[in-house]
Ligand SMILES: [Fe+2]
């Protein structure tokens with residue numbers, strides 16, 4: 001059943017589902033933000049007492065009433081993915097031909113620019129007491145993951161990629177795509193304080209404020225643009241948002257709510273249930289199929305249509321892949337290059353999680369700057385979505 005879409009004339013439909021999608025995504029991101037924050041503090045006590053740097057301050061909408069209780073709800077079992085998994089030497093059929101993409105750091109640098117991996121000023125800029133109450137959210141998030149873990153199968157993921165490659169859903173400029181996503185979500189939820197474009201610009205501006213490269217600022221702007229998928233081909237929320245993970249091999253216990261994979265037929269498949277599944281050891285994440293959603297969709301579009309460096313593409317592709325970039329899972333599939341790419345994702349992640357602010361930028365004032373940025377990295381004005 002299709003739950004979101006636009007008519008041929010571009011009229012907005014299914015706005016209620018858009019509202020649900022946004023609420024759910026916000027809940028998921030809140031859970032991820034809190035868990036990241038707690039983990040950071042556990043490993044770096046200095047983060048706890050660090051002063052909050054300057055504007056705009058990051059805070060979420062509702063207070064977190066009981067953080068410790070909430071933290072225990074997030075426990076998703078032991079972090080040992082090696083148990084009960086059997087190695088396989090199966091060859092990987094998914095080959096990425098774009099391994100040699102050039103890094104374009106030189107093209108996008110300016111005298112004041114800092115590297116993508118320079119320290120961010122946003123990680124400690126979070127008032128945990130202002131997080132919304134995610135204990136309530138947790139029920140919704142749990143129900144979401146029950147469905148997602150049930151339905152993200154190898155068969156579904158192959159079909160999603162066939163659908164992606166065999167049709168063009170829309171031809172839009174990147175900016176128009178942002179506006180389109182923004183309108184869809186805005187109209188679906190009059191109570192939402194932050195729209196999609198607000199989040200896109202807050203993320204990009206936080207990166208810009210830290211004087212990170214222009215390509216990284218653009219990544220901040222477009223990283224969630226793949227949510228347009230929801231209005232094209234999606235079956236529901238479960239194939240648009242949520243944490244992502246490799247498909248075609250054993251589901252790691254480092255994936256949130258791992259226990260829900262008991263409903264996934266791949267958990268009983270003779271190959272897919274094994275540690276390596278269809279992959280070979282250290283085959284590289286370029287050769288691994290990740291669960292379909294807005295990250296994977298936008299990654300493929302950006303890879304096809306932009307000149308973003310591979311670090312930028314990695315930030316888009318893996319930004320929801322918490323089992324890898326936060327839980328350090330699936331190292332048995334990764335190669336040396338992946339480690340650099342995941343370092344880039346870790347550098348991006350705080351801007352995504354912690355840039356949300358009630359201080360909303362004036363989009364029309366920033367539009368010329370971001371139009372220039374889009375033109376710089378998307379050589380063709382119109383992009384096939
Ligand atoms: Fe996202």
Ligand SMILES: [Fe+2]
Nearest residue numbers: 199223224352
């Ligand atoms: Fe985001």
